[in-house]
Amino acid sequence: MSLILCSHCELPFVPVSRNRVCLACWKENEGYDLTKADEAHVRLASATKDLMDENARLKAANSAANNSTITAELQKKVNELQAQLKSLQSAPSITPDFLKSLIILCHPDKHANSTTATEITKKLIAMRPKK
Numbered sequence: 001m002s003l004i005l006c007s008h009c010e011l012p013f014v015p016v017s018r019n020r021v022c023l024a025c026w027k028e029n030e031g032y033d034l035t036k037a038d039e040a041h042v043r044l045a046s047a048t049k050d051l052m053d054e055n056a057r058l059k060a061a062n063s064a065a066n067n068s069t070i071t072a073e074l075q076k077k078v079n080e081l082q083a084q085l086k087s088l089q090s091a092p093s094i095t096p097d098f099l100k101s102l103i104i105l106c107h108p109d110k111h112a113n114s115t116t117a118t119e120i121t122k123k124l125i126a127m128r129p130k131k
């Protein structure tokens, strides 16, 4: 797994194929709304970028002193964030149209007003993007 920087926002991401823009930039470019997971992904990518920059700065500063402990800790954090980033990027996203279909399918009217259908429908409605 290797990170590249998005050619649009310059945040790190794991390319799935030959794409050069991150998922969030691609979705914005295609006119899709960003989900909360997408927004979390952007924040995580930004934090990863900060850590990569800090790691590079510390590596340069510590090369003379050969302080490998701090570098190793930062590298561990970068690795953890990269793993989180990869898992967020591979998580399926629920599009507004898909969410609408789920709400229609789960509606309590279609399930004899079952408690479960009511609860799930409420949760799905809460997931709708705020306008």
Ligand SMILES: [Zn+2]
Pocket: 006, 007, 008, 009, 010, 011, 021, 022, 023, 024, 025, 026
């Ligand atoms: Zn981007």
